[in-house]
Amino acid sequence: MTPAPIAVALDAPDLETAARWAALVTPHVSTVKVGLELYLRYGPDVIASVRGASGVRVFLDLKLHDIPNTVAGAARAVARLRPSILTVHAAGGPAMIRAAVAAAPHTQIAAVTVLTSLTEGDLERIGLTGPADSAVRRLAALSVESGATALVCSPNEVSAVRAEVGEEITLITPGVRPTGAATQDQMRVATPEQALADGADLLVIGRPITGSPDPGAAAAAIAASLRRAT
């Protein structure tokens, strides 16, 4: 069976837990995601630990955001680990995104538009007035013009972003919650089925899977429900 288009966020406190979660979910999902918590604690070794024998795709979610020269150096440093996807913040601007793309030619650079934990009230306080999808569309267009071939947005904006950037760009959506699951700190959310129906290519799902007593079964259940919906 083809693994589901899900990236499981391995936001674990230790390497053993992350590797265990990765081994349990990899029969069911296409990708595992390493974020700041794990990478800052364990560094590059974490990639091999979660990739394991299965060779599952690893998404390195470091959300780089700095001047172009610094981001180029950081992207070059992690490119040797061959992550499938590396994130940068779209708000870092065109030159920074171009620098990341040039520094990691074998890794897909995904630009994070507006964090899924932010409400429209938060955006207004930051100075981004108007509906969230206007800011997301603007940042998406800028990122693609700068060479990003993937974008991170909430499932609520995925159809607007698809209309803006076309079919060739990979749309990645965190803020995904199965019906009835707690939203926790995610503010702009939708179900896995809705995100996929609206045009997402890869669903990032963490705690609804890793917080389950059986992460393998939780991943398998979401994968099966996506298969039924398509």
Ligand SMILES: O=c1ccn([C@@H]2O[C@H](COP(=O)(O)O)[C@@H](O)[C@H]2O)c(=O)[nH]1
């Ligand atoms: O806008 C964003 C960008 C990245 N994330 C990351 O996705 C996961 C979501 O985990 P859940 O447990 O499913 O909430 C997490 O690693 C974030 O760093 C995001 O949530 N929103």
